[in-house]
Amino acid sequence: MxxxxxxxxxxxxxxxxxxxxxxxxxxxxxxxxxxxxxxxxxxNPLDATVYGQNQYNAELLFEMxxxxxxxxxxxxxxxxxxxxxxxxxxxxxxxxxxxxxxxxxxxxxxxxLKYPTNLMPVNQFTGTHLNMGMFAGGTSSQPFKTEKDYRNFLSRMDKFSIWIDSAMVYMKKGVQKGYVLPKALTLKVIPQFEELITEKPEDNLYYSAIKIMPADFPDDVKKQLAAQYAQTISEKLVPQFRKMAAYLKTDYLAASRNTSGISSLPMGKETYATWAKNWTTTEKTPDEIHKLGLQQVAALKAEMEKIRIKVGFKGSMKDFLNDLRNNRRLMPFSTPEQVLAHFDSIYNRIKPNVGKLFSMTPKTLFEIRRTEAFREKSASAEYIQGAADGTRPGIFYVPVPDAKTYNVLQDEDLFLHEAIPGHHFQVSIQQENNALPDFRKFNWFGAYGEGWALYTESLGKELGLYTDPYQYMGMLSAEMHRAIRLVVDTGIHTKGWTREQAIRYSLDNEAETEASIISEIERYMAVPGQALSYKIGQLKILELREKAKKQLGTRFDIREFHKKVLESGVMPLELLEAKLDAWMQQ
The missing domain is CATH 1.20.1270 (Substrate Binding Domain Of Dnak; Chain:A; Domain 2)
Known part of the structure; x- marks a missing residue:
C-alpha cells in the first residue's frame, strides 16, 4: 500500500x-x-499617443x-x-x-535598418511634422483635458523645434550623399511649413488647443498656459518653420533629384525590395507584383466596359473616364457641410444591413469630420483610430478643398473602405479585444489592414449600396486604382518610370481627377511600397473566402468568416492563412 x-x-x-x-x-x-x-x-512615442499610451504624451521621436x-x-x-x-x-x-x-x-x-532612409526625414505625405500638426489641432489623438495634458504638449512643441534642426542636419547629410527627395516632392513640402508661419501666435495652428481650453481650468492656469503657448510658438516654432522653409526653397530644392524612383539612390533597388516585403508581408518580388498588377488592370477594364455599355455612353473607355472626372452631375455640392451630410446619409443606409454580414461589431464610437485646413489641399480621405478606452472616437476625415468641384463618384466605396466596415471595424475590434497582448491590440500591417479595407468595398451591394451604376463604377474605378498601384509603384521604383509616365498610365485607366492622380503618384514616390499593400491583402482575403466556401459548403457562414478574419487583429498574410486553414479543418 x-x-x-x-x-x-x-x-x-x-x-x-x-x-x-x-x-x-x-x-x-x-x-x-x-x-x-x-x-x-x-x-515610438507619437504612435503611443495614438494608441492611448498617455505616459509618452510629452515625448517626441527623433527618428532620423x-x-x-x-x-x-x-x-x-x-x-x-x-x-x-x-x-x-x-x-x-x-x-x-x-x-x-x-x-x-x-x-x-x-x-x-540596412538602408539610409533616415536621410530623407520629411516628405509631403507622412512624417513627424504632419503628425504634430494633427495633434496641434486639439481634436486628434493628443489629449487636452487636464493641465498636465497641456503641459505635455508644450513639452512636445519644445522638442519639435529641436526636431526641425535634427531633420535639417540629416537632410544636409543626404544632400552630400545624393540621398534626397525628388524635386516634385520638395515643392509640396515647402508650403506645409510656410503655412505654419504666422505673425500672431493666436493665429497659429499650434495655438488651437488654447482656444478649446476646458472652462473649469482656474483663470491663472488659463493665462499662464496661453502665455507659454504663445511664447513657444513665437520664439521657438515659427523661427524654426521659417528656417526649414528657407532651407527647402534654396539649398534642398537645388539639390533635389529629377528622378522619381528610389532605385536611382544608393542601394535603391535593395531598399525597395525590402519595403515591398514589409508592406505586403509576402516574398513576392517587385517584378511578380508588377505582372500581377497588369493582369488585374486588364480584368477590371473588362468589368468597367460593362458599366459603360449599361449607362449608354457612346464614346471609348478613355472618353468615359474623362466624362466621369468632369461630369457636373457628379459634383452636386456647394458647401463642405453638404459633402459631410452626404457621407452621413451613406452611413444611415448601411446601418440596417451590417448585422447580415457581421456578428462582431465594435463598441468604439465613430465620427465624420472635415480634414484640417493646414493639410487639406494635399490630404486624402483617411481614418484615424479611436482610443481603446472609448475616450476618443474613430474619425473619418474628409478633405473638401473645393466643395463645388467635389466629385461623389466613389463616395459609397470610400466610406466602406475608410469607415464602416473597413478601418473602423478592423482597428476598433482589434483594440477592444482584451485577450490580445497590447502589442497586438495596437499593431498595424498594411497588407492585412488595407487589404481588409479594400475587401470591404466589395460588400457594398450586400449593405444596400451601389444601386446607382455610377456608384458601382466608382467602386470598380477605386479597385482599378489599387490595381494600378501595383503597376505604377513598381514601375516608378524598379523600372525607371517617370512621374509623368505614371500619371499618364493612371489617367488612361481610372476615373480619378488629374489633380488627385498627381497627389497619388507623388505619394508613391514618397513612401515606396506602401501602395502595394492594398491589392495584395485584398486578393488574399478573397482567396481565403472562396477557399472557405468551397471547403465548408453549406456550413459556410459569412458572419463567421468575417469574425475569424477580424477577431485576432492584424498579422502577416501567411499567419492569417494558417489561422483560417486551421478554422476550416476544425
Whole structure:
C-alpha cells in the first residue's frame, strides 16, 4: 500500500512539476509580450499617443538620428534573442501567432535598418511634422483635458523645434550623399511649413488647443498656459518653420533629384525590395507584383466596359473616364457641410444591413469630420483610430478643398473602405479585444489592414449600396486604382518610370481627377511600397473566402468568416492563412 502511494505521489509530483513549468513558460511569454510593447512604445512615442499610451504624451521621436537607429538595432537584437528562448510547443495557438509576429517584425526591422532612409526625414505625405500638426489641432489623438495634458504638449512643441534642426542636419547629410527627395516632392513640402508661419501666435495652428481650453481650468492656469503657448510658438516654432522653409526653397530644392524612383539612390533597388516585403508581408518580388498588377488592370477594364455599355455612353473607355472626372452631375455640392451630410446619409443606409454580414461589431464610437485646413489641399480621405478606452472616437476625415468641384463618384466605396466596415471595424475590434497582448491590440500591417479595407468595398451591394451604376463604377474605378498601384509603384521604383509616365498610365485607366492622380503618384514616390499593400491583402482575403466556401459548403457562414478574419487583429498574410486553414479543418 505504501509502495502504491509512493508511486502515485511521485507521478503526481512529476505532473505538477510539468504543469508548473508550463505555467512558468506561459508567464514568461506574457511578460515578454508586455516588455516588447513597452519598449516599442518608448521607441515610438507619437504612435503611443495614438494608441492611448498617455505616459509618452510629452515625448517626441527623433527618428532620423543615428542614436535612434542604434536604439532600434538594440531593440531588435534584444527580442530576437528573447524569442529564441521561448518553448514554442508550450504556447497556445494565439500565443504562437504572437510569437510569430514578434519574429517577423524583428526580422524585417533589422533588414530595413540596412538602408539610409533616415536621410530623407520629411516628405509631403507622412512624417513627424504632419503628425504634430494633427495633434496641434486639439481634436486628434493628443489629449487636452487636464493641465498636465497641456503641459505635455508644450513639452512636445519644445522638442519639435529641436526636431526641425535634427531633420535639417540629416537632410544636409543626404544632400552630400545624393540621398534626397525628388524635386516634385520638395515643392509640396515647402508650403506645409510656410503655412505654419504666422505673425500672431493666436493665429497659429499650434495655438488651437488654447482656444478649446476646458472652462473649469482656474483663470491663472488659463493665462499662464496661453502665455507659454504663445511664447513657444513665437520664439521657438515659427523661427524654426521659417528656417526649414528657407532651407527647402534654396539649398534642398537645388539639390533635389529629377528622378522619381528610389532605385536611382544608393542601394535603391535593395531598399525597395525590402519595403515591398514589409508592406505586403509576402516574398513576392517587385517584378511578380508588377505582372500581377497588369493582369488585374486588364480584368477590371473588362468589368468597367460593362458599366459603360449599361449607362449608354457612346464614346471609348478613355472618353468615359474623362466624362466621369468632369461630369457636373457628379459634383452636386456647394458647401463642405453638404459633402459631410452626404457621407452621413451613406452611413444611415448601411446601418440596417451590417448585422447580415457581421456578428462582431465594435463598441468604439465613430465620427465624420472635415480634414484640417493646414493639410487639406494635399490630404486624402483617411481614418484615424479611436482610443481603446472609448475616450476618443474613430474619425473619418474628409478633405473638401473645393466643395463645388467635389466629385461623389466613389463616395459609397470610400466610406466602406475608410469607415464602416473597413478601418473602423478592423482597428476598433482589434483594440477592444482584451485577450490580445497590447502589442497586438495596437499593431498595424498594411497588407492585412488595407487589404481588409479594400475587401470591404466589395460588400457594398450586400449593405444596400451601389444601386446607382455610377456608384458601382466608382467602386470598380477605386479597385482599378489599387490595381494600378501595383503597376505604377513598381514601375516608378524598379523600372525607371517617370512621374509623368505614371500619371499618364493612371489617367488612361481610372476615373480619378488629374489633380488627385498627381497627389497619388507623388505619394508613391514618397513612401515606396506602401501602395502595394492594398491589392495584395485584398486578393488574399478573397482567396481565403472562396477557399472557405468551397471547403465548408453549406456550413459556410459569412458572419463567421468575417469574425475569424477580424477577431485576432492584424498579422502577416501567411499567419492569417494558417489561422483560417486551421478554422476550416476544425
Amino acid at each position: 505504501m509502495r502504491k502511494i509512493s508511486v502515485i505521489t511521485t507521478m503526481f509530483c512529476a505532473l505538477f512539476f510539468i504543469q508548473c513549468k508550463k505555467d512558468h513558460d506561459k508567464t514568461d511569454f506574457t511578460a515578454l509580450c508586455k516588455s516588447y510593447f513597452d519598449d516599442k512604445s518608448a521607441l 538620428t543615428d542614436a535612434h537607429r542604434r536604439a532600434q538595432a538594440k531593440f531588435f537584437e534584444k527580442y530576437a534573442n528573447a524569442i529564441a528562448t521561448v518553448d514554442y510547443s508550450a504556447l497556445t495557438d494565439d500565443e504562437k501567432i504572437s510569437c510569430d509576429i514578434i519574429k517577423w517584425e524583428v526580422s524585417i526591422g533589422k533588414e530595413m
